[in-house]
Amino acid sequence: MSMSHLPRYWSLQDLGRVLENRSLKSKLLDAIKNPALSDEERDLFVGVVALMEQWQVVYSSERKAVDAMK
Amino acid sequence: MKSLFALVEGYLPDQWKGFGGKYIDKVYSGMTPEKVIPSYYKVAEESLQKRLVPKDKYEAGYRLLVVDLEKLRNYRHSDKWDEILPNGSTTRIDGYRYSISKVKTKEIGEAEYSFSVTLSWGNHIASREREANVIPSDFKPIAKAPPSLVELTDTEALLKKAFQRISSLYTSTIWSGRYTDTQNTRYIKNRIKLSDVYKKMFVYGDRSVLPQLEALAMELLFPPKGEGVLSKEVEQLFMDWYMEK
Numbered sequence: 001m002s003m004s005h006l007p008r009y010w011s012l013q014d015l016g017r018v019l020e021n022r023s024l025k026s027k028l029l030d031a032i033k034n035p036a037l038s039d040e041e042r043d044l045f046v047g048v049v050a051l052m053e054q055w056q057v058v059y060s061s062e063r064k065a066v067d068a069m070k
Numbered sequence: 071m072k073s074l075f076a077l078v079e080g081y082l083p084d085q086w087k088g089f090g091g092k093y094i095d096k097v098y099s100g101m102t103p104e105k106v107i108p109s110y111y112k113v114a115e116e117s118l119q120k121r122l123v124p125k126d127k128y129e130a131g132y133r134l135l136v137v138d139l140e141k142l143r144n145y146r147h148s149d150k151w152d153e154i155l156p157n158g159s160t161t162r163i164d165g166y167r168y169s170i171s172k173v174k175t176k177e178i179g180e181a182e183y184s185f186s187v188t189l190s191w192g193n194h195i196a197s198r199e200r201e202a203n204v205i206p207s208d209f210k211p212i213a214k215a216p217p218s219l220v221e222l223t224d225t226e227a228l229l230k231k232a233f234q235r236i237s238s239l240y241t242s243t244i245w246s247g248r249y250t251d252t253q254n255t256r257y258i259k260n261r262i263k264l265s266d267v268y269k270k271m272f273v274y275g276d277r278s279v280l281p282q283l284e285a286l287a288m289e290l291l292f293p294p295k296g297e298g299v300l301s302k303e304v305e306q307l308f309m310d311w312y313m314e315k
Contacts, residue, residue: 006288014294027309040235045233050225051287066212 003062012066015059019052199309229284235267236287237261239308260290 007017031037031045039068222230240261267283270276293304 005285010294017266018292043231044235050228
């Protein structure tokens, strides 16, 4: 997976906006720990965190490349 | 037992003929179908119409037709979702008699189906009207999605479940009545795209589409800024949905 897989109108900044949204990620992580959560809800939150982590790898690598060019 | 049913949006009475699947998006489940659907299908009650049809479209004459696919399937005693149902299921709306002449369904993922309906109307179909009480009471429907052909890694299994939930979340977004028609169209298109790619990956095992699926899911969950007004709203919807639980 690479940035080329992102939708055309998604920029590196767009990706960063989501991945660096600590509030969102911490809410998701809190939600996963909530024992009252249904299996379906847990599936969603765990999956979304997994999705964000997949993209985090791409984002970090792209950021390094961009920073190196500065 | 939950009924699977669909909300079919269309303009009455002149523009429904042959609209195919244009406005059809989702087979809902568990929305108190006994109250909403006393027969195979009906025009949704006024309050439901007002809640689900965007105001401008409602005022322009758009209405929802509720189709109970489970009952239609019961009627045919069929186990196949892709079976084309017979002519003759009729209803009367504003003096017009309508017939559902074809219902065709297609599985697009576990517990998800797309389908198309063709309507026609006119007095000539009156003789084909069927009775609702031919449905066998012991029928147990609910088609199962085909077994996955793919051995999944742990991460892929996680993502698979997430994609299913994201798809459901977006369907509820589409029908929440809080977005404009243009925004809903975008949601519907993206959700259908997600379903198509999902099937390629998880039903047919085409792993090459996984990055596309991941990107699409990210876009659906977090639309970028500058791409309409959805970004914050969707994020908020996601969190509202969580907080309500």
